[in-house]
Amino acid sequence: MTATRTILPLAAAAACLLWLLAARQLPLPGWPLDPEGMSLGQIRMGFGLMPRGVIALLAGAALGLSGAILQVVLRNPVADPTTLGISSGAQLALVMATIFAPDLLAGGRWPIAMTGGLAAAGLVLTIGARRAFAPVTMVIAGMLVGLTASAVATAVTLAQGQYLLSLVIWNGGSLVQQDWSGVRNLSAVLALGGAAAGALARPLRVLSLGAEGAAGLGLNVALVRLAAVVLAVAVAASVSAELGLIAFVGLAAPALTRSMGARGIGPLLLWSPLVGALVLSICDGLVLAVEGSGGEMFPTGALTGLVGGPLLIWLLPRLRGSTPPGTETAEGTAPRLSCPGRLLAVVGLGLITAAALLLWIGRVPGGWAVLDPGSMAAFLPMRLPRLVAAAASGAALALAGAMLQRLTANPLASPEVLGVSGGASLGFAAVTFAVAAPSGLMLTSGTMAGGALALALLLAFTARRDMPAERVLLAGIAVSAFASAVLSATMAVGDARSWAILTWLSGATSTVSLAGALSLAALAVAIWLGGLATSRWLSVLPLGPSVSGGLGVNLRLARLVLIIMAGTATGAATVITGPLSFVGLMAPHLSRRVGLVRPADHLTGSALIGAGLMLVADFGARMAGFPYELPLGLFATLIGAPWLIWLMTRRPG
Amino acid sequence: MVSSGASSLGPSRRTLLTAAGAFFAASTPLRAAEPPRLAAIDWAMLETAVAIGHMPVAACELIRYRADVVSPRIPPEVVDLGLRGAPNFELLQLTRPSLILSSPYYTRYEDRLRRLAPVLSLPFFLPEEPPLPKAMAALTTLAEHVGDPSAGKVALEQTDRALDAAAARLARHSDRPVALVDIGDARHLRAFGFDSLFGSTLDRLGLTNAWTGKTAFSFMAPVPIERLAKMPEARLVIVGPIPLQAQRGLSRSVLWQALPQVAEGRVHQLPKVNAFGGVPAALRFAGLLADTLDGRA
Numbered sequence: 001m002t003a004t005r006t007i008l009p010l011a012a013a014a015a016c017l018l019w020l021l022a023a024r025q026l027p028l029p030g031w032p033l034d035p036e037g038m039s040l041g042q043i044r045m046g047f048g049l050m051p052r053g054v055i056a057l058l059a060g061a062a063l064g065l066s067g068a069i070l071q072v073v074l075r076n077p078v079a080d081p082t083t084l085g086i087s088s089g090a091q092l093a094l095v096m097a098t099i100f101a102p103d104l105l106a107g108g109r110w111p112i113a114m115t116g117g118l119a120a121a122g123l124v125l126t127i128g129a130r131r132a133f134a135p136v137t138m139v140i141a142g143m144l145v146g147l148t149a150s151a152v153a154t155a156v157t158l159a160q161g162q163y164l165l166s167l168v169i170w171n172g173g174s175l176v177q178q179d180w181s182g183v184r185n186l187s188a189v190l191a192l193g194g195a196a197a198g199a200l201a202r203p204l205r206v207l208s209l210g211a212e213g214a215a216g217l218g219l220n221v222a223l224v225r226l227a228a229v230v231l232a233v234a235v236a237a238s239v240s241a242e243l244g245l246i247a248f249v250g251l252a253a254p255a256l257t258r259s260m261g262a263r264g265i266g267p268l269l270l271w272s273p274l275v276g277a278l279v280l281s282i283c284d285g286l287v288l289a290v291e292g293s294g295g296e297m298f299p300t301g302a303l304t305g306l307v308g309g310p311l312l313i314w315l316l317p318r319l320r321g322s323t324p325p326g327t328e329t330a331e332g333t334a335p336r337l338s339c340p341g342r343l344l345a346v347v348g349l350g351l352i353t354a355a356a357l358l359l360w361i362g363r364v365p366g367g368w369a370v371l372d373p374g375s376m377a378a379f380l381p382m383r384l385p386r387l388v389a390a391a392a393s394g395a396a397l398a399l400a401g402a403m404l405q406r407l408t409a410n411p412l413a414s415p416e417v418l419g420v421s422g423g424a425s426l427g428f429a430a431v432t433f434a435v436a437a438p439s440g441l442m443l444t445s446g447t448m449a450g451g452a453l454a455l456a457l458l459l460a461f462t463a464r465r466d467m468p469a470e471r472v473l474l475a476g477i478a479v480s481a482f483a484s485a486v487l488s489a490t491m492a493v494g495d496a497r498s499w500a501i502l503t504w505l506s507g508a509t510s511t512v513s514l515a516g517a518l519s520l521a522a523l524a525v526a527i528w529l530g531g532l533a534t535s536r537w538l539s540v541l542p543l544g545p546s547v548s549g550g551l552g553v554n555l556r557l558a559r560l561v562l563i564i565m566a567g568t569a570t571g572a573a574t575v576i577t578g579p580l581s582f583v584g585l586m587a588p589h590l591s592r593r594v595g596l597v598r599p600a601d602h603l604t605g606s607a608l609i610g611a612g613l614m615l616v617a618d619f620g621a622r623m624a625g626f627p628y629e630l631p632l633g634l635f636a637t638l639i640g641a642p643w644l645i646w647l648m649t650r651r652p653g
Numbered sequence: 654m655v656s657s658g659a660s661s662l663g664p665s666r667r668t669l670l671t672a673a674g675a676f677f678a679a680s681t682p683l684r685a686a687e688p689p690r691l692a693a694i695d696w697a698m699l700e701t702a703v704a705i706g707h708m709p710v711a712a713c714e715l716i717r718y719r720a721d722v723v724s725p726r727i728p729p730e731v732v733d734l735g736l737r738g739a740p741n742f743e744l745l746q747l748t749r750p751s752l753i754l755s756s757p758y759y760t761r762y763e764d765r766l767r768r769l770a771p772v773l774s775l776p777f778f779l780p781e782e783p784p785l786p787k788a789m790a791a792l793t794t795l796a797e798h799v800g801d802p803s804a805g806k807v808a809l810e811q812t813d814r815a816l817d818a819a820a821a822r823l824a825r826h827s828d829r830p831v832a833l834v835d836i837g838d839a840r841h842l843r844a845f846g847f848d849s850l851f852g853s854t855l856d857r858l859g860l861t862n863a864w865t866g867k868t869a870f871s872f873m874a875p876v877p878i879e880r881l882a883k884m885p886e887a888r889l890v891i892v893g894p895i896p897l898q899a900q901r902g903l904s905r906s907v908l909w910q911a912l913p914q915v916a917e918g919r920v921h922q923l924p925k926v927n928a929f930g931g932v933p934a935a936l937r938f939a940g941l942l943a944d945t946l947d948g949r950a
Contacts (some may be wrong), residue, residue, distance in 0.1 A: 035907045041883050042732050047907045102897050169841045169875045176877040177842045178908035235903050299875075364747065365732065381768070440761040500738065500758065511739075511762040627735040627744045 007260060011278040018285025019053045033180075051177040051417060056284040057277040058186040059175070059239045060249055064276020065193055067250025068257070068269050072204050074128075076135035077258070078315055078474070080250035081236035082308065082481075085138045087247065089120025090236035090240040092149040094170065095156055109241035110185075117237040119227060120145050127412075127648045136474055140412040141648065143477055144585075147416060147585040148641045150484075155634050171488050173301015175284050182242050189238040190273075196231050197269050241596045247485060248308035249276050255315055258475075280304065283428045293633040302489035310480025313461070316474055318584070321478070344601065347608045354612065355391065358619050359383050363626040381514070389517035390618035390632065391611035393573035394583050396524040398610025399531055400566035400573075401584030402591070402603050406538045408473055412648070414585035414593035415570035418563075419479025421579030423454020424571055426483045429490055429501050440511055443504075444575055451571030454479050458567065462559060472563065495635040506576060514575055520572055522636035524607065529568045531603040534561060538599035578633035582640035583610050589647060613640070689752045694740055695767070697777045698754035700725060700931035701791045703813070705804040711748040712739040722927040724937055744917040745769055752798060773798050778929060783853035788931045812932050819939035820858045826946045830863035831855060832887040832914070834876075835928075836895045839902020839909075841875035850928060851892060854935040858942070863887035881912050889914040890942065891922045921945045 026049060029042035038046060042382075068082040081087050095115025097104045102299050104112060120142075127141040128134070160162075177183070203224045207214045211221050239246060253276030254268060284300045291298070339345055359380070360371050371379055397415050405415040415421065425448020431438050438446075461475045487501065531538070537558040540548045549555055570584070587610035588602065596605035617636035624631050657729040691709035693699035699712045703725045711719070711732035719727060732748050737759070744771050745753075753766045755774040765771045771810065775791045777784050789812060796805025833852060844864040845851045852862050865883040889912075895903070903909045914920055923941045927934040930938040 035911055038911070040885070040911055040913065043880055043908055043911045044879050047911075048877075098898075105898050169837050172875070174841065174875070174877075177878075178840060178878060178906045179903070358815065362743065365744070378746065379743060382746070382765075404941070438760060443761050504738075511765060515765070622741075625735075627733055627741040629735050629739045629741055631739070 006273070008278065011282060015281035018282065018289055018469060019049075019607060022285070022288035022291075023049050023053075047179050048177060050518070051180050051183045052175050052284070052288075053281070054183050055177055055186060055243070055649070056113070056175055056281045058183060058190055059243055059246060060189050060253070060277035060280025062186060062193065062235045062239050062276075063246060063249040063252060063280070064253030064257075064272040064274070065190070065197055065269070066232040066239075067252075067276070068254040068272035069197060069200070069204075069228050069232040069235075070250070071254050072208070072268065073232070074135070074138060075208070075226055077131065077255065078135060078251065079142075080141050080248065080254075081232070081240075082146075082247040083251060083312075083477075084124050084142035085120045085144075085149065086117040086124075086142075086233055086236055087240055087245050088146035088149040088153075090114070090117040090237050091171065091245060092116055092153045093119070094241075095153040099156055109610050110238060113241035114234060115198055115238040116149075117240065118230070120149060121233045123645065123649075125229065127645075130649065133382060137412055138341040139477060140410070140417055140473060143417055143480070144412065144414070144582075144644075148582075148637060151634055151637045155631070168297070170244040171301075171305070172299030173246040175243060175287075186238065186242055187387075189235060192271070193235040193500065196227075198229055200224065200231065201266055201269055204308055208265060221544075224327045228299065242309075244299075244301055244496035245305075245488070246280065247305040248311060248481075249280050249304050251309055251315075252279055252304075252307060255311065275513045298489070302485060305485025305488060306482065308485055309478045311483060312478035313475060316478075319507050336597045337601075340596050340598065340601040343594065343596070344604055346606065347564075347612070351391070351608055351612050351615070354615055355387055358387060358615060363623050365627075384410070385512050385514040385517040387615065388521055389512040389576045390614045392517065392521035392524045392580075394610040394612070394614025394617075395574040395607040396520065396527060396573040396610075397577070397581060397584035397614075398568040398587030398591075398606040399524065399527050399603060400569040401586075401610075402588040402606040403531060403538065403562050403566045404473075405529075405588050406542050406599065406602075407559065407566075409542045409544065410473065411589070412585070413473055414582065415566065415573075415581065416582070417473050417480060418567060418570055418583065419458055419475050419476035419483070420451045420567045420570040421574045422445055422480035422483030423457075424448070424451035424574040425501075425504075425579050426450045426486055427453070427503055429487055432500055435488065440513075444516070447575050448571060451567070452572060454483070455564070455567035455571065459560065462563065469574055472559070520576060523572050525568065526602065527565050528607050530561075530565050532600050534558070534565075535599040535603070536564065538603070576632075577614070577636070578631060581614070581633040581636040582644060583617070583636055586610075586640045586644060587613060662779055687751075690749055691799070692734065692745055692748055692750035692752075692770070693754040693926065694734070694737060694759050695754060695756035695777075696707070696722070696737070696927060697788065697796070697830045697929060697931040697934075698756060698773075698775065698791070699929055700789065700927070700933045701775075701795050702726075702754060704803070704932045705792055705796045705799075705808045706800055707753070707795075707801070707804070711745065711750065713740050721925055722930065722934070723925060742769065754795070777931065778850075779848070781848055783848055783856065784850045785853035785857055785935055788850070789936060792932060808932070812936065815936050816854075816939055819936075819943045821884045822943040823858050823860060823946060826888070827860055828886045829919070830861040832863035832881065832884055832889050833888065833892060834881075835892050836899050836903070837875050838896065839906060840878055842878055842881075844876050845928070846878075850930060850935055851926070851938055854938055855942075857931075857935075858939055878906075878912075879908055879933045881914060882908075885913040887914060887919070888946070890945070891920065892928070892938075893923065893925045895922070 023045065027039065027041045027044040029038050033046045035043055035047070063081065070079040070084065071077055090113040093112045094109060097112045123145050124138065124142045125230035128138040131137045203219055205223060206217055206219050207224055215221050236250065240464055253272045256275050257268055257271045258278070262268050283303050287298055287300045287303055314605060361368060400415040401413070404415065404418065405411055424447045427446040427448070428443055431443050431446030431448065435442060458472065458475055462472050490501070537553055540551050540553050541558065545555055588606045590609050591602055591605035594605065596602045614636060617639055620639070621632045621635035624630060689707060691702050691707055693709045693712040696718060698718050699709060702709050706710040708728065709731060711734050712727065713734045714737050715727055715731065715733040732744065742765060750770045753764060753770050753772045755763060755772050756772060757776050759930055763772055763774060773795065775794060777787050777791065789809060790810070792808045796802050796820050805844055833855065834842040836842050847853060847856060847862055909915055923945055926938045926941065
């Protein structure tokens with residue numbers, strides 16, 4: 001580790017310098033600290049800036065340790081508390097507790113954050129266990145669990161109808177301190193966690209030989225894995241509970257450590273906390289410096305979040321061990337219909353009937369009502385666009401999902417992880433903040449532009465390297481991570497505009513015009529036709545790149561075309577439903593399970609099922625809380641998530 | 654839900670038809686003598702309508718409004734239109750508004766509102782601009798739009814009188830600047846600047862706002878609590894309740910206890926007031942501030 005000899009001291013010096021820069025305005029208190037005899041400036045120093053400097057080191061070290069343990073035990077260089085959804089799980093638990101049972105927080109945030117983090121980790125690991133803990137799949141599962149947790153947290157916050165300042169602050173991950181209690185808590189956690197990690201180092205090294213070899217040497221593999229994951233979650237959850245969401249330090253620290261030449265589990269576990277401490281200290285020092293020069297207060301966690309996206313992209317080429325094709329066919333052999341045309345016709349007919357029915361019935365104050373022709377004429381201009389828009393966005397997302405799942409041979413591939421939605425959200429946020437009173441058209445254009453930009457980024461990235469298709473998904477995740485970090489930073493600035501963004505993030509069909517709805521429908525049809533035209537690719541690509549290459553498929557072209565189509569469909573649908581719905585993940589699976597296996601049938605079935613799912617979600621979203629219209633994407637998520645989790649955790653076959 | 658719906662299908666259908674019939678009747682030009690049927694999307698506009706004595710027939714998010722804003726009271730017969738971010742357009746149409754009250758926050762669906770009824774959208778909160786004058790001007794504008802200019806005039810005079818009275822009561826407290834904050838957690842607060850409704854009202858009451866720093870659209874959040882040390886002279890006025898957890902944290906915090914405002918007992922707490930309200934919210938704030946500083950709360 002020659003590089004460490006120069007880089008680490010330099011980094012430590014930079015961290016010190018930045019802290020001193022902030023500290024030079026305040027007088028030094030005497031030691032030991034006694035608030036009685038201290039001036040206010042000394043108190044700010046002794047109980048504000050000094051514990052802040054220490055806690056940055058401690059929290060960074062804790063996150064670095066947690067990330068290193070996770071990466072070792074999962075043999076996954078992109079695992080960390082953020083990418084595995086642990087932080088989001090902790091966040092959801094804290095949101096729930098803050099709103100529904102504030103008394104629970106009396107015992108401190110730690111037990112609650114811990115419970116939420118463990119639940120999320122448990123879920124991700126269960127999904128991963130069915131898929132041999134394949135790194136990319138784990139991260140995708142973590143992302144989906146994390147997105148769902150955030151969506152539910154958003155829903156609950158929205159239902160609360162007001163801006164919960166404490167939650168926003170927590171999301172931002174601020175290191176501001178005003179006494180030494182946080183330092184005491186985290187140093188205890190770090191000491192215990194470090195000792196436990198030391199004890200686990202040897203079993204983990206044995207485990208790294210492979211599960212069978214380790215079992216042969218008499219190691220209880222399951223127990224070691226469980227202990228390591230629980231330890232990592234406990235350490236990360238403590239930081240979450242104490243300071244809030246500080247993303248990606250756990251990813252960055254082991255990655256940097258490895259890039260500096262640390263080999264083996266021992267050095268990784270030893271150096272990662274140190275690197276993590278320096279990373280977080282430097283980030284916090286930068287925040288302090290900006291703040292000191294009269295800038296705005298900016299939460300440190302939001303800054304580290306910004307690092308996450310670029311970091312993931314940097315890590316991508318180093319990622320070995322992509323999932324071999326075949327291990328991902330979690331569905332087992334699906335039944336194959338001999339006569340799929342009839343089924344498709346029935347589904348299509350059912351869809352039209354349902355749409356017509358939903359046009360006619362609805363809730364009014366006091367109950368339900370069926371429209372007569374007169375009221376129909378009055379209500380049609382309001383109901384038709386949103387029905388069309390919901391169905392079209394469902395179809396578009398389902399098509400995108402079906403294409404991605406076939407392209408990457410990964411059943412967890414979904415439009416949400418493509419990054420296009422994240423880019424679209426950023427576009428929406430940018431317009432909201434740039435213009436005082438943005439019109440619907442401006443917001444739509446902004447959203448489209450953001451999505452297109454993310455898509456272009458993704459394409460540039462995939463075109464540059466000839467990489468396994470599922471790494472496209474990781475690139476998408478990187479873009480999404482970056483987008484969500486920027487969004488949470490803007491949220492932390494916190495005002496009425498953040499509220500508008502939060503509302504949009506959960507999706508709404510209520511503002512769509514008939515022209516907008518019809519153009520979305522036309523786009524969905526175009527994508528469907530495009531999908532049919534490329535059905536040869538779609539039938540060969542799931543067999544893996546070597547087989548498809550051997551069969552004469554131009555891999556690069558096929559990827560490019562399919563990603564463009566999927567991205568366009570996702571971007572357009574995002575404008576209507578918000579960035580999250582899971583319809584794009586669910587519909588292709590459903591379609592396959594009813595026996596639509598051939599690519600053309602699969603696509604058509606997915607589109608019809610997606611449209612139907614979204615219609616149902618839209619109806620439910622409008623009716624469940626009448627007159628309060630719940631966000632569409634959110635409602636679809638709440639319907640779909642339990643089913644998806646069941647599907648993903650089920651044993652294959 | 655569905656089973657109960659089936660049983661109530663008959664009568665509610667009649668309700669709907671009557672309402673829908675009335676909707677068509679209303680689409681014929683309105684006679685001037687009829688009282689206006691207002692529907693408020695924005696809370697500040699809702700309050701403005703109440704202030705000029707024209708209670709809307711429908712408004713958004715009343716469940717939360719009644720819980721959070723307390724006063725002015727909204728009678729139970731006012732129809733709840735659902736979320737402000739996503740109002741129920743069908744229900745809005747059924748309430749046959751003659752004028753929809755909105756604000757620039759909701760520009761993105763203003764076109765749709767316009768298809769149902771004329772829309773009056775007034776800005777209250779713009780960056781770097783004090784909202785109180787806008788809220789007062791809104792009284793006049795809205796009164797003119799509903800064809801009742803005298804109501805606007807009366808409301809404006811009443812507001813001025815009430816603010817003058819509050820200013821007189823507060824005059825003896827003008828020796829110190831006032832820091833208006835809202836506590837987020839034990840480490841952070843948000844400060845209300847001059848372009849917030851409270852800051853702007855404070856100005857009108859003749860008091861000085863201790864927060865002179867930058868504001869991000871009405872208030873700056875979240876600010877570390879230690880920033881209060883930079884305004885040691887100020888009276889600290891906390892608007893709204895302190896979250897349970899923050900109370901516990903603050904009582905233990907060395908820095909908080911050492912802040913001159915806290916150490917010298919210059920901390921005051923107001924009940925909930927709508928930070929994004931209209932004139933009634935400003936008056937409620939002024940009254941509560943005078944009561945609290947006089948020690949009568």
